[in-house]
Amino acid sequence: MWRCFRNANRIMIHPHGFACSRAERQAVALRSRRVDDYPFRNYYLSCRVCTQSLFFVPVGFLGNAPHMDEIMQIVQASPPLEWCENSRTGSHADAGFTRELFPPDMALRTRKFHRQLEGYRMSPLKSLGHLAGMLNLGGIWIKDESVRLSLNSFKALGGSYAIYRYVTEKLGGEVPVEKLLAGEARRKLGDLVFATATDGNHGRGIAWSATRLGFKSVVYVHKNTSAARIDAIRRNGAEIVVVDGTYDDAVRRVSADATKHGWQIISDTSWTGYEDIPKWVMQGYTTLVAEAQEQLAGQGLARPTHVFVQAGVGALAASVMGFYQQLLGADRPKTVVVEPTDAACLMLSAQQQDGNPRHFEGELDTIMAGLACGDPSPLAWNVLRHCADVFAKCPDYVAAKGMRVYAVPLDGDPFIVSGESGAVTLGALMYIMRWAGARALREALELGPDSQILLINTEGNTDPDDFRRVVWEGGDSVPDAYKTHVSRSFGG
Numbered sequence: 140m141w142r143c144f145r146n147a148n149r150i151m152i153h154p155h156g157f158a159c160s161r162a163e164r165q166a167v168a169l170r171s172r173r174v175d176d177y178p179f180r181n182y183y184l185s186c187r188v189c190t191q192s193l194f195f196v197p198v199g200f201l202g203n204a205p206h207m208d209e210i211m212q213i214v215q216a217s218p219p220l221e222w223c224e225n226s227r228t229g230s231h232a233d234a235g236f237t238r239e240l241f242p243p244d245m246a247l248r249t250r251k252f253h254r255q256l257e258g259y260r261m262s263p264l265k266s267l268g269h270l271a272g273m274l275n276l277g278g279i280w281i282k283d284e285s286v287r288l289s290l291n292s293f294k295a296l297g298g299s300y301a302i303y304r305y306v307t308e309k310l311g312g313e314v315p316v317e318k319l320l321a322g323e324a325r326r327k328l329g330d331l332v333f334a335t336a337t338d339g340n341h342g343r344g345i346a347w348s349a350t351r352l353g354f355k356s357v358v359y360v361h362k363n364t365s366a367a368r369i370d371a372i373r374r375n376g377a378e379i380v381v382v383d384g385t386y387d388d389a390v391r392r393v394s395a396d397a398t399k400h401g402w403q404i405i406s407d408t409s410w411t412g413y414e415d416i417p418k419w420v421m422q423g424y425t426t427l428v429a430e431a432q433e434q435l436a437g438q439g440l441a442r443p444t445h446v447f448v449q450a451g452v453g454a455l456a457a458s459v460m461g462f463y464q465q466l467l468g469a470d471r472p473k474t475v476v477v478e479p480t481d482a483a484c485l486m487l488s489a490q491q492q493d494g495n496p497r498h499f500e501g502e503l504d505t506i507m508a509g510l511a512c513g514d515p516s517p518l519a520w521n522v523l524r525h526c527a528d529v530f531a532k533c534p535d536y537v538a539a540k541g542m543r544v545y546a547v548p549l550d551g552d553p554f555i556v557s558g559e560s561g562a563v564t565l566g567a568l569m570y571i572m573r574w575a576g577a578r579a580l581r582e583a584l585e586l587g588p589d590s591q592i593l594l595i596n597t598e599g600n601t602d603p604d605d606f607r608r609v610v611w612e613g614g615d616s617v618p619d620a621y622k623t624h625v626s627r628s629f630g631g
């Protein structure tokens with residue numbers, strides 16, 4: 140049963156009428172935006188609760204065409220992918236900056252540190268060889284961070300290294316990690332408190348690392364953070380503060396509160412005057428890229444031809460790209476940064492003439508919680524603006540599709556547990572290879588049978604309710620127009 144209801148500028152059509160309160164909330168959130176921002180032919184939302192589609196059409200339109208069928212024919216879903224090529228890539232004005240952030244021995248140093256952590260193992264590199272064959276690619280390699288340090292995501296690599304660097308600087312030099320873990324840092328430095336803002340995964344890593352060294356941690360989350368993610372942070376020993384706002388609001392609040400209480404912030408994003416710690420976080424991530432390089436070499440591959448990296452503030456993407464830029468220079472893989480359509484601050488920045496980072500306005504309402512950031516990290520942006528070849532953005536159904544493809548692979552490919560933020564690059568790659576509308580991008584990236592693609596599954600099942608909603612119930616389903624097996628828009 141389809142029902143309509145009205146707000147100031149538009150009609151909202153929802154299959155359950157008023158039964159779904161989340162849907163009403165979304166309508167309220169959108170009311171403040173101008174209707175011209177959403178040409179109705181492009182606008183699509185999927186209800187988080189009942190998983191059905193919601194459409195918005197301007198009120199005036201309904202006057203002309205009162206029948207739902209007509210509306211439904213005209214309303215179309217957001218395309219699976221929008222992108223821009225980066226005109227600044229390869230301009231090495233700031234190559235020195237990238238070299239300084241990621242000096243040649245960086246990954247050796249971070250791996251030496253991470254190896255000493257309890258439960259450290261290289262995360263696996265898995266091959267989706269059959270899927271690669273189906274998509275006419277040479278290989279798809281997944282660096283699977285869902286099993287990293289038993290924390291379900293890559294994030295602790297950065298937070299743990301940053302805390303370690305901070306503590307060793309305070310102690311006046313390197314101390315064996317074993318001694319720090321045995322309480323030496325706490326004994327010498329007293330009651331330090333580490334604080335951070337997070338959408339879930341970074342906070343979990345900070346809580347885990349601080350607790351292991353005997354320190355307290357306070358983690359600020361935004362109001363839409365799921366209960367499961369909050370519980371996971373709390374279980375690792377942190378005190379939680381919920382901020383009524385977005386991730387960016389949580390960053391601002393923790394920064395003000397830390398000054399007031401004398402806490403040390405360990406943030407994955409940078410701001411003016413706060414750069415050392417985010418730099419160490421980014422350096423910490425290079426462990427996973429160095430591992431992947433070693434694992435690829437074990438498969439007889441000197442390097443991937445393409446790397447797709449999902450981005451929130453861009454720190455991970457900058458680490459991956461900075462690592463390859465440093466290691467291979469002009470021979471580095473082609474690189475694609477993937478963001479959610481509703482939180483695409485890096486793509487927005489890439490589209491500006493002046494090359495400066497930009498704030499992405501809005502509610503940052505996406506199922507890709509780890510990527511729901513409105514402000515790029517300036518430190519990361521300085522790397523990405525010279526090293527990323529393409530910026531792309533995708534709606535939630537692309538991430539949901541990626542999760543399902545990972546969970547139900549082709550015969551012979553391994554099964555991989557991948558959460559919303561982890562899976563979006565696989566969804567994006569599938570659309571790039573199979574959607575007629577992405578032909579120009581396919582060609583620009585020279586994707587084909589010789590391509591060896593590296594993707595990072597950055598998280599596993601970090602929000603079990605939402606994971607089941609998507610994988611079991613088919614939530615955020617692919618709109619009919621973009622279903623690869625039925626649509627006329629495919630085949631190009």
Ligand SMILES: Cc1ncc(COP(=O)(O)O)c(C=O)c1O
Pocket residue numbers: 292294338340341407449450451452453454455456508509510512560561597598
């Ligand atoms: C699972 C996951 N993937 C990717 C990212 C993106 O990392 P960054 O914010 O450094 O771009 C995050 C960030 O929290 C994340 O949690």
